[in-house]
Amino acid sequence: MPRRLVVIGGDAAGMSAASRAKRRAGDDIEVIAVERGLWTSYSQCGIPYWIAGEVGTEDDLVARTPDEHRRNGIDVRVGTEATELQLDRGRIAVRDVASGDESHIEYDDLVLATGARPVRPPLPGLDAEGVFGIQTIDHGRRVLAALATRRPMRRAVIVGGGFIGVEMAETMLARGLHVTLVSQPPQPMSTLDADMGSLITKSMEGHGIDVRNATSATGFEVDQTGCVSGVRIGDELLECDVVALGIGVQPDTSLAVDAGIEVGDHGGIRPDDSMRVADGLWAAGDCIEVHDRVLNRWKHTPLGTHANKQGVVIGVNVTGGSATFPGVVRTAITRFVDLEIARTGALEDECEGLDAASVTIEATTHAGYLPDADPMTVKLTFDKPSGRVLGAQIVGGRGAGMRINVLAMALWSRLTVEELMMTDLAYAPPFSSVWDPVQVAARAAIAARR
Amino acid sequence: MPRRLVVIGGDAAGMSAASRAKRRAGDDIEVIAVERGLWTSYSQCGIPYWIAGEVGTEDDLVARTPDEHRRNGIDVRVGTEATELQLDRGRIAVRDVASGDESHIEYDDLVLATGARPVRPPLPGLDAEGVFGIQTIDHGRRVLAALATRRPMRRAVIVGGGFIGVEMAETMLARGLHVTLVSQPPQPMSTLDADMGSLITKSMEGHGIDVRNATSATGFEVDQTGCVSGVRIGDELLECDVVALGIGVQPDTSLAVDAGIEVGDHGGIRPDDSMRVADGLWAAGDCIEVHDRVLNRWKHTPLGTHANKQGVVIGVNVTGGSATFPGVVRTAITRFVDLEIARTGALEDECEGLDAASVTIEATTHAGYLPDADPMTVKLTFDKPSGRVLGAQIVGGRGAGMRINVLAMALWSRLTVEELMMTDLAYAPPFSSVWDPVQVAARAAIAARR
Known part of the structure; x- marks a missing residue:
């Protein structure tokens, strides 16, 4: 019997681990990947550009489909949600999202690549039609559908001034909307110091964006059809037809926490530099914390670049090799129009x-x-x-x-x-x-x- | 009396040394810079782009004029050619280029920053009107004058496929000329392996350039007015109205050699990593060889990036500081149109x-x-x-x-x-x-x- 590797999460970290392990060990390993959604190995980072109209179709964002992975010998099960880690029994419980059927999958090695989930503050109206997260292909589809069908679409409010917020500001400009950006920190891009962030505010204002720094959304107005019609910031109402949320993400570690796996100050799992959490248990990608080589601290740095490398490290280590992830220096880049x-x-x-x-x-x-x-x-x-x-x-x-x-x-x-x-x-x-x-x-x- | 620093050569290496020394030591140092030409601190690398019409005027290529250096307390003597190093007497002989007057300048420290000179093979017709080197602002002026006044100007031949050759090919295309490039190595850019160089040939041919690789110019045809009318490669005559030479440069060390200073296999002076050649004698820029950190060999790598750094190192060391030039890895970049x-x-x-x-x-x-x-x-x-x-x-x-x-x-x-x-x-x-x-x-x- 080949060893069995089970991967939870079908994007960068999980599928890199699965692919590398399969390529190295061939018939000596059975690889099963379960993914809650319907997509594998897609570019989250490309979603704003797809909504902006710069990408042909969502298929272009997919580096490798479930079928392509299957042709490489990986048993990909999309629409399958892991519901419990039963570590002492060497198995996970899963549920078929469509049918609700429940079952178990046994493993010799288990990879947690459960990613991160967008922060969703408990604000009134957050679930209104037209308030969009921008994390998955489904999110992108919903925004595109709204832009195509709900007319007139004139004003967008972006809540959050981080990477997604800045990119969605560009996207909504490109779609011809008037844009207001609401940023809780004193400047957009709080991954930069405020003096550098002020250059972004200046550029945004030069492009006609109404930048509201050091301000928080306190709720959403909803019209009679259930659609968002405004964002409240304190006493003020910013009227709008669509809202994009980019308030950040946090490690999606509920399965791990429920199974008693410790998480760090940022809520992420802390594997060692071989990506091992415990014997036969591995973690990679946006659900983990990483070692910051400069400050010598744990940080949550959810980026596809790290996820891919960490996945490769696991793929090597579960197949008898020896690889380490050497940590990060938190390099990141984005663009606002021409800046x-x-x-x-x-x-x-x-x-x-x-x-x-x-x-x-x-x-x-x-x-x-x-x-x-x-x-x-x-x-x-x-x-x-x-x-x-x-x-x-x-x-x-x-x-x-x-x-x-x-x-x-x-x-x-x-x-x-x-x-x-x-x-x-x-x-x-x-x-x-x-x-x-x-x-x-x-x-x-x-x-x-x- | 302040110590006196004399610099021979008014471009990157020499003026960096002069400027840094003056800024550090102020009135404690007298700095004299002699320069054969009329310009200081100009961008040689910008000349092809100036000829192409991308730069306003030649003044834009000058980072600091002689007068600007003088305002910083440096005694810049342009139009002054050093004719002899009299090391045992601590002085150099100079000649005023315009008047022919000869004199001497004594020094405590002497910097040799005499640069490089273009290789000029002994080919018949090389001195014809219309055969241009592309190294100095005067060269650029002459090419621009020819392009402006000699009509019709239809065909250019570029002799040499190195950095200058590739850049002048782009320039002549931009000026609307038909371009033939003659490259002695099997592909242009012999600072790349031939397999990579072939990508440049392909791109050039795609832009309509007639690329003649593995071929040498053997002479120039001259018309009755003394102007070049063709380039001979073996039995073939490439008709043309203008020729740009880019066959490479070699260290201009004739003064040093005449004074008994040793040079290396590439003809360059070999200072130590503090840029010292001997007590009170320093060298920097295109006239020296540098330590290649990868191959651990001496190389001649005439680039402004190194020249500026080496000049700074001398400026520090002649004023009581301690700096070293750590060598090079021979990084270089250029462009051919969009490649x-x-x-x-x-x-x-x-x-x-x-x-x-x-x-x-x-x-x-x-x-x-x-x-x-x-x-x-x-x-x-x-x-x-x-x-x-x-x-x-x-x-x-x-x-x-x-x-x-x-x-x-x-x-x-x-x-x-x-x-x-x-x-x-x-x-x-x-x-x-x-x-x-x-x-x-x-x-x-x-x-x-x-």
């Missing part, structure tokens, strides 16, 4: 207890004498005693954002600002200045250390 | 003596389901026994090229392909795929090591 927004490592605000300082420099995306050079701002945070880079944030025009990877690599290898200044980065006038903006920032940091 | 071309580290062809292997992968510049994703090719060369990254080459659409910096940083910190696969790079659909193309290449390398 690129990127971050890596620690915010200045996160450096309490360290003797940290920051510098902020202005540069251009490439040689300023070429006509299409755009402004860009780099904020670099560093440890004053050692000079070690602690974090960076970039906001700027086309070509600015992906420079964050240079800083992510500097963090990865624990470079100092002095070392960063001397690294050998690419230069030609259509791409950069002779001192790349990240090195201009490093020079400013060196000057600030004197 | 981005980048490289770092060792070519596969340079790895003799190592147990190296390469993988080549195809990817897209960002999520393939977005409409403007372009193809990109990554070639990754690695040490088979250790997995250490040895080099990388990228050719692809917009957004492809600057990814080379991730690989440059991996080389800098001597990462293995296994480590590179696990680094935390930025992802969002408009910027990348969930596995960045450089990590797709790393995964292919890992698979190839098994």
Whole structure:
């Protein structure tokens, strides 16, 4: 009998684990993946762009369908919800979502890849028609259906100014709606320091968005048809025809918690660096916490990049190999229309207890004498005693954002600002200045250390 | 009396040294910079784009004029050619280019930043009107004057397929000329392996360029007015109205050699990592050889990025500080129209003596389901026994090229392909795929090591 690997969750982490294990062990392993929804291996991050009309169909967001996984020898069971982990019996209870039939699946190894769920604050009217989360393909379908059928569709309110909020603001602009963005923090993108976030507010306002920072939605108005007609912020009513929620996500660990598995301060499972939770039990993806290599702390950083790597690590380790996930530096990027927004490592605000300082420099995306050079701002945070880079944030025009990877690599290898200044980065006038903006920032940091 | 620093050469390396020394030491140092031409601190790399019409005027290419340097307290003497180093007397001989007057300048510290000179093979007709080097602002002026006044201007031949050759091919296309490119190596861009260079040939041919690889110019036809009318390659005559030369450069070390300073295999001075050649004698920029951190060999890598850093190192060290230039990994980038071309580290062809292997992968510049994703090719060369990254080459659409910096940083910190696969790079659909193309290449390398 082959060993049996059971995976709960059919997206990045789960299917990476399943695929890697099957590819390595072939007939020596039986792989079963259960997924509550109907989709596998799809790009959550692409959903705002699909709603905006930039993606052909939802099929384009799917990297690998259930049938494709099946052809690779994985027993994918969509529409199947895991309802209980029975760890002491080596099995899970599942329910067929359509029929309600219940059954059990035994395992030798179990992978928890249950993902994250959107935060849904207990606000009146939250369940009204037209108030949308933006996490699954079904969510995207519902928004597209509403945009296509409910006329007139004029005003959108985005609740939340994080990645999804910023991306949905762009999406709703692209769909021709007037957009109001409500952000509880003092600026959108609280994964950036507020001084950098203010550049996003400015850009949004330049595109006609009504940005309401440091404000919370307190409820939703619902019309006679059951549709949302406004968002309340304190005494004010923001009239609207559609609401997109982007208030963040939290690890979906209810199955794990019910089974007595410990979770961390952020609510995520904490596997070791081989992604092992206990003997025969593994976890990966948005349901876990990860080791932040810069701050040496646990963080919840729900990103597909990590989920895929963690899945591969499990796939190797459950098939007799040896792999580790080395942690993260929390690199992330997004875009608001023509503004690129990127971050890596620690915010200045996160450096309490360290003797940290920051510098902020202005540069251009490439040689300023070429006509299409755009402004860009780099904020670099560093440890004053050692000079070690602690974090960076970039906001700027086309070509600015992906420079964050240079800083992510500097963090990865624990470079100092002095070392960063001397690294050998690419230069030609259509791409950069002779001192790349990240090195201009490093020079400013060196000057600030004197 | 303040110490006196004399700098020979008024571009990146020399003026960086001068500026940094003056800023650090103020009135405690006298800084004299002699420059044969009339310009200081200008962007050589911008000249093709200026000729193409993308830059306003030549002034835009000048980062700092002689007068601006003078206002910072540097005694800049343009139109002044150093004619002899009299090291044992602590002075140099100079000649005023305009008047021919000769004199001497004494120094406490001397910086050799004499740059590189274009290779000019002894071919018949090389000095004809219309055969242009593309190195100085004067060269650019001459080409622009020819393009403006000599009509009809229909056909250009580019001799040499390196950075300048590829950039001038784009420039001449942009000026509406029919372009033929003559490349002695089997493909353009011999700083890439030939398999990657072939992608450039293909793109050039797609833009209507007549690419003649593995061929050398053997002479130039000159018409009755003294203007070039054709380029001979063997028995064939390529008729043309203008020729741009980009056959490479070599260190301009004639002054140094005449003074008995040793040069290396590539003809460059070999200072130590503090940029010191001898007591009180320093060298930086295109006239020196640099330490290749990957191959642990001396190389001639004439780039403004290095020149500026080396100049800063000298400026620190001549004023009582302590700085070192840590060497290079030979990162470089350019563009041919819409094709981005980048490289770092060792070519596969340079790895003799190592147990190296390469993988080549195809990817897209960002999520393939977005409409403007372009193809990109990554070639990754690695040490088979250790997995250490040895080099990388990228050719692809917009957004492809600057990814080379991730690989440059991996080389800098001597990462293995296994480590590179696990680094935390930025992802969002408009910027990348969930596995960045450089990590797709790393995964292919890992698979190839098994």
